[in-house]
Amino acid sequence: MTFRFTLHATDGAARSGLIETPRGTIRTPAFMPVGTAGTVKAMLPESVRETGADILLGNTYHLMLRPGAERVARLGGLHQFMNWDGPILTDSGGFQVMSLAALRHLSEEGVRFSSHIDGSKHLLTPESSMEIQRLLGSDIVMAFDECPALPAERGALEASMRLSMRWAARSRVAFGERAGNALFGIQQGGLERDLREESAQALREIGFDGYAVGGLAVGEGQAAMFGVLDYAPAMLPADKPRYLMGVGKPADIVGAVARGIDMMDCVLPTRSGRTGQAFTRRGPVNLRNARHRDDPRPLDEACACPACKGYSRAYLHHTIRSGEIIGAMLLTWHNLQYYQDLMAGLRAAIAEGRLAAFKAEFDTAQAQGDIEPL
Numbered sequence: 001m002t003f004r005f006t007l008h009a010t011d012g013a014a015r016s017g018l019i020e021t022p023r024g025t026i027r028t029p030a031f032m033p034v035g036t037a038g039t040v041k042a043m044l045p046e047s048v049r050e051t052g053a054d055i056l057l058g059n060t061y062h063l064m065l066r067p068g069a070e071r072v073a074r075l076g077g078l079h080q081f082m083n084w085d086g087p088i089l090t091d092s093g094g095f096q097v098m099s100l101a102a103l104r105h106l107s108e109e110g111v112r113f114s115s116h117i118d119g120s121k122h123l124l125t126p127e128s129s130m131e132i133q134r135l136l137g138s139d140i141v142m143a144f145d146e147c148p149a150l151p152a153e154r155g156a157l158e159a160s161m162r163l164s165m166r167w168a169a170r171s172r173v174a175f176g177e178r179a180g181n182a183l184f185g186i187q188q189g190g191l192e193r194d195l196r197e198e199s200a201q202a203l204r205e206i207g208f209d210g211y212a213v214g215g216l217a218v219g220e221g222q223a224a225m226f227g228v229l230d231y232a233p234a235m236l237p238a239d240k241p242r243y244l245m246g247v248g249k250p251a252d253i254v255g256a257v258a259r260g261i262d263m264m265d266c267v268l269p270t271r272s273g274r275t276g277q278a279f280t281r282r283g284p285v286n287l288r289n290a291r292h293r294d295d296p297r298p299l300d301e302a303c304a305c306p307a308c309k310g311y312s313r314a315y316l317h318h319t320i321r322s323g324e325i326i327g328a329m330l331l332t333w334h335n336l337q338y339y340q341d342l343m344a345g346l347r348a349a350i351a352e353g354r355l356a357a358f359k360a361e362f363d364t365a366q367a368q369g370d371i372e373p374l
Helices: 045-050 060-065 069-074 078-082 094-103 126-136 154-175 193-206 222-229 250-258 268-274 306-310 313-322 325-351 355-368
Strands: 004-011 014-021 024-028 030-035 056-059 088-091 104-106 111-114 121-124 140-142 182-187 210-213 242-244 263-266 277-280 283-286
Touching (some): 004 325, 014 325, 024 030, 024 325, 030 325, 056 060, 060 094, 060 121, 060 126, 069 126, 078 088, 088 094, 094 111, 121 126, 126 140, 154 182, 154 193, 182 193, 222 250, 250 325, 250 355, 268 277, 277 325, 283 355, 306 325, 313 325, 325 355
Parallel strands (some): 030 056, 030 263, 088 140, 140 182, 182 210, 210 242, 242 263
Antiparallel strands (some): 004 014, 014 024, 104 111, 277 283
């Protein structure tokens, strides 16, 4: 089977469809749980699958440093290594290298950087990023790019975007032709519409299997992000998947889908689960708060996850405040379940032509906030 994207329904700018890969089908719009180092933290792979996730995201930067892409390849590839038989998307490493700032040196060749783990020196280029992702066995590979933080000077954004487009062309050549695997290009340009259009044009000329909207969720705020998403997705080919990188909160996801995004990822549901925050139909809930310590009710009575079906708010409060591992496990499972339920709701709403009503109900419920304890 080859990589194929099929649109099944639209509602305004929003789209629902299927991405078919040799390792399985991805229902879109899709949220990808993040498995940074070959693990979705506090979750078993089969538990992640039970939430409804079709695809995971792996991190090129972290996996190349530890345990090493060559070692993963010798052990059968990332799917076998982490016991996940569905599709995996790997990012290129560009975003993580950006965050090193003082530990990196950027050039036309690529990025030289020092490992945050042991200080060892490395060079990451479009060619080496493609090779690392090949060794990992990624189903969807991301082109190597440079992602500047916002706000940034226009001149810096322009230079960075054009460098990323030259790297995108090199990534395309280095990726070659891999039956069943896909390569996504990444649009850059910050908050500048003309730079976004220039980037999109360059990517279209190179030709990719999918396209990401990059350089957002890096400090600009939701209003500015939505401002870009009002036009950026439409600059990309309509017959290819559109992926918004590193987003985000539930309201970010609903807004992005309404603006034509098909795929998203974020560490937020898992990171929040480990710190005592749960996402619910009525907004976020902090289980560390004392108001939950005598509350016998479930976290969310409409949720089918183990945390909601088998445990009270009082118990979750106790385990989080006591630092018990099961608290992080249960809240992480709940958050991933909530995100996948949200995506299923969005897909159904688009298919039935009622996305506006779905979004209005979502906004109202979130604004009402969590119900008061007994």
